[in-house]
Amino acid sequence: MRLSRYFLPVLKETPAEAQIASHRLMLRAGMIKQNAAGIYSWLPLGFKVLKRIEQIVNEEQQRAGHIPMLMPTIQPADLWRESGRYDAYGPEMLRIRDRHDRDMLFGPTNEEMITDIFRSYVSSYKDLPLTLYHIQWKFRDEMRPRFGVMRGREFYMKDGYNFDLTKEDALHAYNRHLVSYLRTYERMGLKAIPMRADGGPIGGDYTHEFLVLADTGESEVFYDSAVTDLSFGDRQIDYDDVEQCAGILDEFTSRYARTDETHDADEFAKVPEDRRRTARGIEVGQIFYFGTKYSDAMGATVQGPDGKPVPVHMGSHGIGVSRLLGAIIEASHDDNGIIWPEGVTPFHCGIVNLKQGDADADKACEDLYNALTAKGFEPLYDDRKERAGAKFATMDLIGLPWRITVGPRGLKNGVVELTSRRTGESEELAPDVALSRIVEIYGKA
Ligand SMILES: Nc1ncnc2c1ncn2[C@@H]1O[C@H](COP(=O)(O)OP(=O)(O)OP(=O)(O)O)[C@@H](O)[C@H]1O
Ligand SMILES: [Mg+2]
Numbered sequence: 001m002r003l004s005r006y007f008l009p010v011l012k013e014t015p016a017e018a019q020i021a022s023h024r025l026m027l028r029a030g031m032i033k034q035n036a037a038g039i040y041s042w043l044p045l046g047f048k049v050l051k052r053i054e055q056i057v058n059e060e061q062q063r064a065g066h067i068p069m070l071m072p073t074i075q076p077a078d079l080w081r082e083s084g085r086y087d088a089y090g091p092e093m094l095r096i097r098d099r100h101d102r103d104m105l106f107g108p109t110n111e112e113m114i115t116d117i118f119r120s121y122v123s124s125y126k127d128l129p130l131t132l133y134h135i136q137w138k139f140r141d142e143m144r145p146r147f148g149v150m151r152g153r154e155f156y157m158k159d160g161y162n163f164d165l166t167k168e169d170a171l172h173a174y175n176r177h178l179v180s181y182l183r184t185y186e187r188m189g190l191k192a193i194p195m196r197a198d199g200g201p202i203g204g205d206y207t208h209e210f211l212v213l214a215d216t217g218e219s220e221v222f223y224d225s226a227v228t229d230l231s232f233g234d235r236q237i238d239y240d241d242v243e244q245c246a247g248i249l250d251e252f253t254s255r256y257a258r259t260d261e262t263h264d265a266d267e268f269a270k271v272p273e274d275r276r277r278t279a280r281g282i283e284v285g286q287i288f289y290f291g292t293k294y295s296d297a298m299g300a301t302v303q304g305p306d307g308k309p310v311p312v313h314m315g316s317h318g319i320g321v322s323r324l325l326g327a328i329i330e331a332s333h334d335d336n337g338i339i340w341p342e343g344v345t346p347f348h349c350g351i352v353n354l355k356q357g358d359a360d361a362d363k364a365c366e367d368l369y370n371a372l373t374a375k376g377f378e379p380l381y382d383d384r385k386e387r388a389g390a391k392f393a394t395m396d397l398i399g400l401p402w403r404i405t406v407g408p409r410g411l412k413n414g415v416v417e418l419t420s421r422r423t424g425e426s427e428e429l430a431p432d433v434a435l436s437r438i439v440e441i442y443g444k445a
């Protein structure tokens with residue numbers, strides 16, 4: 001992409017309505033535009049990051065054996081009457097009436113709908129286990145939409161649902177989700193800590209929330225600092241291996257880590273004092289096992305091995321795809337702007353031409369741009385007739401992790417400059433060496 005042809009409406013002024021860094025930076029970097037309270041348009045740069053995050057979620061879900069599909073945003077109220085949640089959900093549910101006076105709603109989540117799909121087609125235990133998921137817009141009429149996409153009313157969520165014959169099988173599905181989520185967040189450059197949580201309106205005894213530590217987080221959390229040393233890394237996982245998945249759950253959840261809803265001062269006191277931490281966190285996901293709550297209410301049974309009908313054991317598992325943009329920025333920015341982790345960056349690198357119109361500089365930029373593109377990268381080439389300072393400021397604001405700076409003076413010595421957004425360190429390299437460095441960086445990332 002050439003910046004002269006892109007749509008990147010950056011703001012010079014700091015928007016007054018934004019209280020936290022991520023919201024401020026997303027507005028300033030031209031990523032989102034608010035259309036109504038808690039409702040946003042995703043401008044091209046924001047949309048690109050949203051899609052990158054969605055892709056990582058998709059890849060990791062499918063690696064775990066979960067099957068993608070798509071359910072509608074609008075749902076019939078009758079399904080929710082069956083589970084009893086139509087009344088229980090309260091004013092957060094956006095209720096709609098169609099022209100035939102039928103009660104509809106904009107889905108805040110999909111347990112009822114997926115259970116209805118399941119019971120329509122699946123009748124034998126032989127078709128289990130089954131985990132279906134989708135990534136779809138949700139609506140919750142939040143009392144206080146705020147912090148931009150972090151607490152929107154309309155937001156993008158991955159929600160997955162497992163169907164199993166026994167509690168034991170369903171707990172394996174739970175563990176599998178926990179493992180896949182650990183991988184997912186790490187690929188986005190995030191440390192998200194699984195913490196024991198409260199079931200809330202979805203209900204259930206087994207549930208963990210994944211929290212990214214940040215001063216601006218809305219949840220109060222209590223944990224043993226040893227949990228922050230854990231990392232998933234590139235270990236090989238066999239998602240069908242019950243023991244292996246259970247072992248990872250154990251490793252990541254046996255230490256004290258809870259949100260305020262489940263915090264227990266007596267238990268916390270058992271953590272060595274120098275490791276006790278109280279902090280704030282952003283909830284970027286949650287997993288639940290809730291047994292037969294919906295299958296009982298909605299008659300989702302299968303014929304068991306002995307021929308008798310049994311209600312299926314279920315769980316649901318959500319990732320806040322749109323909230324993740326805010327969480328990543330909260331965890332990774334400085335005074336000049338965003339610092340994208342390589343895994344989610346909207347463009348792999350920026351190319352800054354210090355002297356647009358200079359034949360050598362223009363040609364060197366074009367060559368780099370074409371070479372990067374040919375290797376499957378997406379560079380953002382700032383080909384505008386702007387001062388160098390303004391170009392650098394834009395690149396810093398939008399946070400591309402790598403920048404290649406090209407100018408007539410460097411080219412005389414056969415070099416361009418490769419700069420890391422994170423460290424600010426620059427290296428002078430021959431253009432083809434800069435190119436292979438980018439290949440190397442993303443090969444590893
Ligand atoms: N209003 C919202 N805006 C953006 N993302 C949200 C919102 N509500 C929930 N999410 C995301 O969707 C994920 C799964 O939804 P879940 O039903 O667990 O939300 P929740 O626990 O009600 O969230 P919260 O406690 O923050 O209101 C959450 O972990 C969060 O990342
Ligand atoms: Mg939650």
